[in-house]
Amino acid sequence: MLILLIFYLFFIFFFVAENINSLKECFSQGCLEGHFAAARSEASAARAAAASFSTTSKHNPLEEFFDTTRSPDDEKPVVYGRSWKAPELRLKSWDDLNKLWYVLLKEENMLMTQCQMLHAQNLRFPNPERIPKVRKSMCRIKQVLTERAIAEADPRRSAEMKRMINAL
16 A cells, blocks of 8 residues: 555656646747737736826835835825815716726725724824725715716616616
8 A cells, every 4th residue: 555655646746747847848948928928918908007097106016005105204294185076076077087986995095004004003193084085085986976877868877887886
């Protein structure tokens, strides 16, 4: 029984090592290039599309969860704006509101990450009133989009718009 087990383990090791070597050769010779070209072009197109809405640096996507422009020791207060008003949002297109939603979502994630990080270090979160302003703007975007969905004459399109809004 022990001999069978040793033979089995040797066979698996040899098989895996042989396949790894053949894959290395295939990659070095470029024989898999055709298989991955379509996936690579789709991925680069997706990166280019995502980069067009990016609001932060492109070095590391995780940097979007942190305010890298200032340290917790800065004495000067952060200058920030007010929340978006519904009449202002009604002037924007559907696409602009969708983009603004995701910018606000990134901002909310960044603020919540910063809040948790400072809380873990027993430090005070500067300007805690920023989070409710971001959330209020997000609620107003949903309100404006819902108004547009209700006003839509085509019931199918209205239902589709409502599904998209509820998914936000």
